[in-house]
Amino acid sequence: MDSLISRIYTILLESYGPQGWWPLGGAYFPQQEDPFEITVGAILTQNTSWKNASIAIEELRKKGLLSADRILATSHEELACAIRSSGYYNQKANRLKRMCRFFNHTARRRIAPTREELLAIRGIGPETADSILLYAYHIPVFVIDAYTRRIFSRVGLALENMSYDEAQELFMQNLPLDEGLFNEYHALIVRHGKDVCRKVPLCTYCVVAQENMCTYEKESSR
């Protein structure tokens, strides 16, 4: 574990400490471990801050809607109203219902969904599917998001020019196949992206990035 990718993980972990995302919960989901609730959260947080998504989850909980059967039995309007705080509530209500129909099916089989099965559900793309597999089912897949692309493009890995699957393969080839590591690394990338990378160039913060002639630094010196 000595690649640039693994070295950046070490630096982020030393800088921020463990983030305690799912299944440990973090600030919004203390001791959250239910795969269904994590799956709901993965859909509600699409292109939305986790804070707003978590408000919607609490609203679902208050209304007793945190089960596949209850969501399926609820009208679109009531469901959309409950998840209003997460934005895109009409779309997300439909996505939740589609996911619940599938979840009931797989729950009866008592096995984790496959990536292909999740991707076949309209409204679940690669990032959401991988988040569900990793955080709800502890399957070691690396989640690529906009922060990952932004941060690692700045250290010269050109993720912005790669497809999702290509970027994912790059990370998984350069890291041990470790679900706990993937869980923590993605959380650290999001933390760094939120707290620092939008305000301060990564290279001024990250020694590894400086060593690798950060492209952002070169661009901003022109």
Place this chain on the structure above:
DNA sequence: GTCCAGGGCCTAC
């Protein structure tokens, strides 16, 4: 008032 957040789908070209 503007930008962004733990995306994904659809359409036009």
Place this chain on the structure above:
DNA sequence: GTAGGCCATGGA
């Protein structure tokens, strides 16, 4: 195949 529009709230 890919760029652009759309979905939508809430906080900075």
